[in-house]
Amino acid sequence: MVKGKVIEGIPASPGIAIGVALKYEKLKPKILKKELKEEEVSGEIEKFLMAIERSKSELRKILTLAVEKLGSKGAEIFEAQILMLDDKTIIDKIIERIKGEKLNAEFIIQDEIEKYIKFMQGSGDDYLKERAHDLEDLKNRVIRNIQQQKWLSRFDTSRIVVAENLTPADTILFSRNQVLGYATDLGGMTSHTAILARALKIPAVVGLKEATKSIKTGDLVILDGYKGILIINPEQDVVEEYQNKIKRIAEFERKLEDFKFVPAVTIDGRKVTILANIEFPEEVNEALESGAEGVGLFRTEYIISNGTIPEEDEQFEEYFKVAEKVYPYKVVIRTFDVGGDKIFRDYHREDNPFLGWRGIRIGLDKPEILLSQLRAILRASVKKNVWVMFPMVSSIDEVREVKKYIDLAKAQLKEKNIPFDENIKVGVMIETPSSALMAKEIAREVDFFSIGTNDLIQYTLAVDRGNETVAKIFQEFHPAVLRLIQFVVESAQRAKIPVSVCGEMAADPYATVLLVGFGLDELSVTPKMIPEIKRIIKTIKFKDAKRISKRALVFKTQDEVKNFLMKELKGIIPEIEI
Ligand code: PEP
Ligand code: MG
Numbered sequence: 001m002v003k004g005k006v007i008e009g010i011p012a013s014p015g016i017a018i019g020v021a022l023k024y025e026k027l028k029p030k031i032l033k034k035e036l037k038e039e040e041v042s043g044e045i046e047k048f049l050m051a052i053e054r055s056k057s058e059l060r061k062i063l064t065l066a067v068e069k070l071g072s073k074g075a076e077i078f079e080a081q082i083l084m085l086d087d088k089t090i091i092d093k094i095i096e097r098i099k100g101e102k103l104n105a106e107f108i109i110q111d112e113i114e115k116y117i118k119f120m121q122g123s124g125d126d127y128l129k130e131r132a133h134d135l136e137d138l139k140n141r142v143i144r145n146i147q148q149q150k151w152l153s154r155f156d157t158s159r160i161v162v163a164e165n166l167t168p169a170d171t172i173l174f175s176r177n178q179v180l181g182y183a184t185d186l187g188g189m190t191s192h193t194a195i196l197a198r199a200l201k202i203p204a205v206v207g208l209k210e211a212t213k214s215i216k217t218g219d220l221v222i223l224d225g226y227k228g229i230l231i232i233n234p235e236q237d238v239v240e241e242y243q244n245k246i247k248r249i250a251e252f253e254r255k256l257e258d259f260k261f262v263p264a265v266t267i268d269g270r271k272v273t274i275l276a277n278i279e280f281p282e283e284v285n286e287a288l289e290s291g292a293e294g295v296g297l298f299r300t301e302y303i304i305s306n307g308t309i310p311e312e313d314e315q316f317e318e319y320f321k322v323a324e325k326v327y328p329y330k331v332v333i334r335t336f337d338v339g340g341d342k343i344f345r346d347y348h349r350e351d352n353p354f355l356g357w358r359g360i361r362i363g364l365d366k367p368e369i370l371l372s373q374l375r376a377i378l379r380a381s382v383k384k385n386v387w388v389m390f391p392m393v394s395s396i397d398e399v400r401e402v403k404k405y406i407d408l409a410k411a412q413l414k415e416k417n418i419p420f421d422e423n424i425k426v427g428v429m430i431e432t433p434s435s436a437l438m439a440k441e442i443a444r445e446v447d448f449f450s451i452g453t454n455d456l457i458q459y460t461l462a463v464d465r466g467n468e469t470v471a472k473i474f475q476e477f478h479p480a481v482l483r484l485i486q487f488v489v490e491s492a493q494r495a496k497i498p499v500s501v502c503g504e505m506a507a508d509p510y511a512t513v514l515l516v517g518f519g520l521d522e523l524s525v526t527p528k529m530i531p532e533i534k535r536i537i538k539t540i541k542f543k544d545a546k547r548i549s550k551r552a553l554v555f556k557t558q559d560e561v562k563n564f565l566m567k568e569l570k571g572i573i574p575e576i577e578i
Pocket of ligand 2: 452454455
């Protein structure tokens with residue numbers, strides 16, 4: 001159907017771009033060893049110090065740009081790079097060597113920094129290995145500045161940047177230009193390019209393996225960030241097909257504006273609350289501007305930087321900032337879900353981290369961490385719009401134990417006369433098969449449920465959510481998953497507690513009708529999906545949604561469920577087929 005060479009990768013950031021490729025090849029700086037005359041030494045040191053200053057100033061610009069686009073926490077990586085350039089020990093050592101060995105600065109820098117890089121790479125520690133990349137990047141930046149070479153990061157016309165890989169700085173810098181899209185050979189959904197491209201709202205496909213071998217600068221390419229494909233030198237009819245697609249999407253997005261601030265109520269009157277998932281406080285504005293009726297999942301892991309958990313006061317300020325902004329809506333603050341693929345992996349090695357020390361398990365083993373976070377959350381609840389939620393629960397004992405810590409945290413605050421919401425709502429994520437199967441019993445212990453489909457699918461289907469090799473087995477419409485969700489909703493309803501879905505599934509338009517039909521009270525989604533999800537809900541009848549979800553439970557495979565949904569939804573929501 002599609003003519004031209006098609007390369008398949010991973011859809012990292014949605015959107016479609018048609019344009020001319022710019023192949024970005026980052027050449028390693030050439031470094032020659034040059035002996036200096038005595039009178040050249042001070043000039044060489046001067047050159048080195050100037051290059052450090054120039055590199056810092058470049059990084060400061062990148063940092064400002066990154067803060068503007070991503071907020072301060074999202075831009076931390078650049079702050080760390082600037083700090084490295086301030087490291088006096090290394091700078092002094094390099095100066096001393098230039099003086100002593102009378103060799104050119106580039107050579108000494110290369111030799112000196114390479115020692116650290118080799119040490120970090122050989123450490124066997126993933127965190128240090130990742131930092132070695134940063135150091136390499138930094139070293140090349142300083143050497144380039146000594147050689148007064150400019151790397152291309154500006155271009156005047158619109159281009160699709162194709163590269164083997166992009167550093168965070170490249171990704172941010174290119175975004176100042178008319179970059180239409182990013183395509184990289186390496187990287188997955190959570191690579192820097194993918195995360196930054198999504199935040200920058202630039203379409204991207206990563207993991208294209210050998211795309212750079214098949215593309216020349218100047219080739220016409222189509223980058224489809226929805227499907228995760230790159231088409232090189234497409235035929236005219238394919239270009240036209242994609243141009244029409246872009247128009248339809250733009251038209252569709254314009255129409256969606258109308259749905260931002262209306263409540264999501266089905267034609268026959270069933271209201272579903274649409275909330276936002278956020279990972280940084282800076283995202284609250286976007287969430288509210290997209291029409292969120294609160295925050296259904298505030299992931300708090302961002303607060304932990306370099307493995308250090310901030311003190312209660314600092315945590316309180318972060319949580320309170322969000323609670324205040326969201327007020328009078330609510331914010332559901334989730335306690336640290338470290339472990340698995342998140343943060344602690346760099347500090348705590350395990351053979352099976354997803355089945356290991358993760359989420360509430362860490363909290364219960366380290367009560368001082370849990371308690372200080374609970375006190376911070378409680379203190380942020382003075383306006384009574386904060387709910388607290390626990391991740392990775394797999395047994396009712398954990399729920400009971402965690403509740404004891406809430407009582408303890410409350411007592412500690414009372415003793416100090418610190419105000420908080422005495423009736424704060426306490427809930428759990430249902431994201432393990434065991435908690436889903438025990439939902440009836442757990443529902444009697446808590447005030448609400450939030451179904452974390454990302455993990456529920458991972459653990460139910462025994463498929464690593466981040467592993468590309470088994471991505472096909474990660475099926476959100478797998479009958480086993482649907483049956484568990486249905487059971488959890490039914491259990492919550494019996495116990496008369498609200499239940500939401502906050503996993504990625506809630507943002508899948510195909511799943512919306514299904515979830516509404518199951519009886520979900522709330523869906524918590526990535527902010528940009530809010531208008532669309534509201535639109536779908538307003539287009540359907542609850543009666544039909546119930547019929548569809550009941551019927552969906554009968555099928556035996558994901559394909560059967562999907563085919564059925566596609567047929568049903570075409571009739572109800574025609575535009576879904578963009
Ligand atoms: C989930 O598991 O669905 C979820 C929302 O939590 P996280 O993606 O943070 O694990
Ligand atoms: Mg989860």
